[in-house]
Amino acid sequence: MWLSATADVIELAVRRGVFARAARAPLKLPESLHAQVEAALARRLADLLGLARRSGAAISGFEKAREWLQAGRGGLIVQAADGSIEERARFAGGRALPCVAVLSAAALGKIFGREHTVHVVISPGRLAQMIELEARRLLGVAKESVSGQ
Numbered sequence: 001m002w003l004s005a006t007a008d009v010i011e012l013a014v015r016r017g018v019f020a021r022a023a024r025a026p027l028k029l030p031e032s033l034h035a036q037v038e039a040a041l042a043r044r045l046a047d048l049l050g051l052a053r054r055s056g057a058a059i060s061g062f063e064k065a066r067e068w069l070q071a072g073r074g075g076l077i078v079q080a081a082d083g084s085i086e087e088r089a090r091f092a093g094g095r096a097l098p099c100v101a102v103l104s105a106a107a108l109g110k111i112f113g114r115e116h117t118v119h120v121v122i123s124p125g126r127l128a129q130m131i132e133l134e135a136r137r138l139l140g141v142a143k144e145s146v147s148g149q
Contacts, residue, residue: 005041005137010034034141041138045103048131049078049111049120057123060112062091065121069095075124076132080105083118091119100135102142 011034013019020027030036052058058078059065068074077099079088092099105116112120122128 005140007034007141010037010141038138038141041134041141042103042107045131045134045138046107046111048127048134049108049122052122052127052131053112055127057125057127058112058120060108060114060117060120062119065119066091068121068123069093069097073123074121075128076100076122078103078108078120078122078131078135080108080116080118087118098132100132100139102135102138 014029014033019029049058053060059068065074065077069077074095074097077092077095077097079091079099079101080103081101082104083101088099088101105118108118108120109116111117122131
């Protein structure tokens with residue numbers, strides 16, 4: 001069974017019993033289903049970002065990440081959702097790169113071994129595409145704009 005990654009679709013499916021019909025069996029869904037889905041998506045995104053960091057396909061920090069952008073090494077910009085909107089816009093500098101902001105600065109920092117991180121650049125490729133997809137799914141499901149996972 002497949003649902004769109006949006007909070008209202010998940011809630012509607014639970015109310016209408018879509019999961020039980022698709023499984024062709026009675027199901028008892030946990031009250032915290034939405035929170036579990038959101039947490040799973042945040043873990044998936046963190047895992048992908050960690051993979052990008054370990055493989056050398058990601059860089060964090062304003063100056064280093066900006067250097068990657070200026071050198072044309074950027075395929076995706078990931079920024080902390082709780083970072084300053086003006087600072088995030090200044091960093092992107094009007095570039096036509098996709099940009100996502102769903103995790104908190106503390107969550108990004110944990111992935112990159114810092115107290116907090118606001119700016120991350122991912123090199124172009126399949127991993128950047130996967131990170132963007134998972135970030136957009138998390139944005140769709142998240143009830144709040146910042147996931148602190």
